[in-house]
Amino acid sequence: MEKTMQEIKVVKSEIEPILRDLIAVTNRLDLNQPKTEFLKSTLSVINKIEDIEQNYYELLKKYKSLLLTTENEAWSAIERFIEAENKIADSTFGKETVR
Secondary structure, three states: OOOOOOOOOOOHHHHHHHHHHHHHHHHHHOOOOOOOOOOOOHHHHHHHHHHHHHHHHHHHHHHHHHHHHHHHHHOOOHHHHHHHHHHHHHHHHHOOOOO
16 A cells, blocks of 8 residues: 655745734733832842842743744745745646645
């Protein structure tokens, strides 16, 4: 029994809105750290809360950067895939089949 390969169908027009939504959501991430005011105190709890808050905003900035990088890499990978599919189609069928 011969196995047949499943076709991978990439429809760029279906992928574009999803990646645009990802960019829009990523750009809405608020990286502005509000200034939290505590009364003057030497309590270590307040210092710890401030440290946690600072770490949170640093992590959020890294997360946003990673999302944008991932989006760019996804676009590049999709474009390379489409180009490869077109080359295969051209050499096999003599016409462009992937859009």
